Amino acid sequence: xxxxxxxxxxxxxxxxxxxxxxxxxxxxxxxxxxxxxxxxxxxxxxxxxxxxxxxxxxxxxxxxxxxxxxxxxxxxxxxxxxxxxxxxxxxxxxxxxxxxxxxxxxxxxxxxxxxxxxxxxxxxxxxxxxxxxxxxxxxxxxxxxxxxxxxxxxxxxxxxxxxxxxxxxxxxxxxxxxxxxxxxxxxxxxxxxxxxxxxxxxxxxxxxxxxxxxxxxxxxxxxxxxxxxxxxxxxxxxxxxxxxxxxxxxxxxxxxxxxxxxxxxxxxxxxxxxxxxxxxxxxxxxxxxxxxxxxxxxxxxxxxxxxxxxxxxxxxxxxxxxxxxxxxxxxxxxxxxxxxxxxxxxxxxxxxxxxxxxxxxxxxxxxxxxxxxxxxxxxxxxxxxxxxxxxxxxxxxxxxxxxxxxxxxxxxxxxxxxxxxxxxxxxxxxxxxxxxxxxxxxxxxxxxx
Numbered sequence: 001x002x003x004x005x006x007x008x009x010x011x012x013x014x015x016x017x018x019x020x021x022x023x024x025x026x027x028x029x030x031x032x033x034x035x036x037x038x039x040x041x042x043x044x045x046x047x048x049x050x051x052x053x054x055x056x057x058x059x060x061x062x063x064x065x066x067x068x069x070x071x072x073x074x075x076x077x078x079x080x081x082x083x084x085x086x087x088x089x090x091x092x093x094x095x096x097x098x099x100x101x102x103x104x105x106x107x108x109x110x111x112x113x114x115x116x117x118x119x120x121x122x123x124x125x126x127x128x129x130x131x132x133x134x135x136x137x138x139x140x141x142x143x144x145x146x147x148x149x150x151x152x153x154x155x156x157x158x159x160x161x162x163x164x165x166x167x168x169x170x171x172x173x174x175x176x177x178x179x180x181x182x183x184x185x186x187x188x189x190x191x192x193x194x195x196x197x198x199x200x201x202x203x204x205x206x207x208x209x210x211x212x213x214x215x216x217x218x219x220x221x222x223x224x225x226x227x228x229x230x231x232x233x234x235x236x237x238x239x240x241x242x243x244x245x246x247x248x249x250x251x252x253x254x255x256x257x258x259x260x261x262x263x264x265x266x267x268x269x270x271x272x273x274x275x276x277x278x279x280x281x282x283x284x285x286x287x288x289x290x291x292x293x294x295x296x297x298x299x300x301x302x303x304x305x306x307x308x309x310x311x312x313x314x315x316x317x318x319x320x321x322x323x324x325x326x327x328x329x330x331x332x333x334x335x336x337x338x339x340x341x342x343x344x345x346x347x348x349x350x351x352x353x354x355x356x357x358x359x360x361x362x363x364x365x366x367x368x369x370x371x372x373x374x375x376x377x378x379x380x381x382x383x384x385x386x387x388x389x390x391x392x393x394x395x396x397x398x399x400x401x402x403x404x405x406x407x408x409x410x411x412x413x414x415x416x417x418x419x420x421x422x423x424x425x426x427x428x429x430x431x432x433x434x435x436x437x438x439x440x441x442x443x444x445x446x447x448x449x
Contacts, residue, residue, distance in 0.1 A: 008092075011444070012093075013093050014086070015270060016086065018305045019079070025083035027086075027090065035049055035098065040101050041105065046059065046105055049088070057084050058109070059073045065117070068307070069310075080304070080309075152252070159197060160230075175208045194250050196228075197251070200228070231243075231246040241365065242366075245368075258322055261290060264289065264317050266286045266313075266315045266347070267315065267316075268284040270284075270310060270311075270449075272306070278299055278301065278302065279301075285320070288345055291348075296331060310340055311340055312436055313343070313447075318333060346422065349376055352376060352391070355374040359372045359428055371433070372426070372427055373427075374426070375422060376392070376425070378422070380420055381412050384396075388409060397432040400428075400432065401430070402433065409434075415439055421438065423438075435448055
């Protein structure tokens with residue numbers, strides 16, 4: 001991959017920040033004052049940042065790595081990218097004179113780059129060798145899969161009985177039972193090697209006494225859980241795509257299948273979902289040629305950001321391979337042929353009514369689907385009592401609760417100023433979650449999450 005000729009925008013740089021504190025601290029370092037020895041070349045940006053010690057921090061960013069942008073800084077921060085890397089990128093994005101192009105990396109930056117590219121090449125070689133070698137014993141793999149299927153079946157059968165007991169005793173009793181019953185049931189599903197069932201049971205435990213109408217919400221979620229149980233127990237009679245969806249929802253591992261799709265992929269949105277054990281980064285991509293929208297997932301252990309990071313609004317030429325399952329948009333990012341670079345195109349928009357209809361259609365293939373990716377064309381954020389919605393000429397979509405509590409809502413309101421905007425986000429049964437917006441008359445994407 002070659003160095004991109006056009007520098008990123010400040011919004012695209014800040015979209016890489018692991019949290020709000022890093023964005024704020026990085027913004028303060030995006031000026032020339034604390035920097036020296038800066039330069040860019042060969043897909044790399046580097047510089048020395050004055051800190052509290054006698055020696056400046058050595059900071060280098062690899063913009064063209066095979067696994068996405070990479071960062072190295074001699075500071076003690078465990079965040080990736082750290083505030084110094086963000087500040088350096090902001091300086092590079094906004095001041096060409098402060099970070100001159102066409103330079104060769106200094107030795108300390110070149111050594112790290114050589115090591116990183118060497119590790120990427122070795123990883124690719126191992127993956128290709130593993131795919132070609134096929135060293136796993138097929139019979140042993142089959143036996144392990146059968147044993148796990150038996151455990152999952154036992155767990156699903158037990159869960160069906162527990163749900164029946166809950167309904168027989170009345171949902172009102174769930175408020176008195178407390179969270180312990182749900183946690184114990186979830187632990188039983190973990191023992192049955194069905195993490196998807198365990199996660200759904202834990203979510204159910206938070207519904208009782210959660211506000212007006214909680215019994216109806218609990219009944220709805222219990223029904224979906226019962227449907228997933230029955231889907232597993234009767235999977236032999238399901239269509240292949242729906243059976244693959246059930247296996248995925250249960251939590252069984254699956255590999256991407258089918259031919260890879262090479263396209264120029266626009267980074268629509270990137271955001272993290274954090275729990276005590278794992279950080280999941282969700283990246284939405286849209287293909288310029290195929291017109292398809294796909295989601296790539298990347299994971300990081302507790303307290304560490306996932307390795308993959310792609311700036312919103314940039315595009316890269318790469319291959320994606322989808323995972324099995326009906327109605328799902330998850331894909332694996334394969335070989336990349338170009339570094340992320342600014343792009344003027346955007347996904348075609350639709351109406352709010354059509355967005356709701358798309359979600360309804362997707363539920364036929366995946367009844368447990370929370371939302372679908374949608375780009376709304378010419379919508380205006382408007383208040384609706386103490387809530388907000390996105391309205392077009394015909395109807396409106398309410399914003400989800402999490403969307404109403406994020407600073408991105410006010411960024412969207414300010415960006416619109418009462419005028420129509422194009423908004424990409426996720427549309428589901430709880431409403432619409434805006435993730436990225438484009439103001440009228442410009443191709444620059446503005447992240448909202």
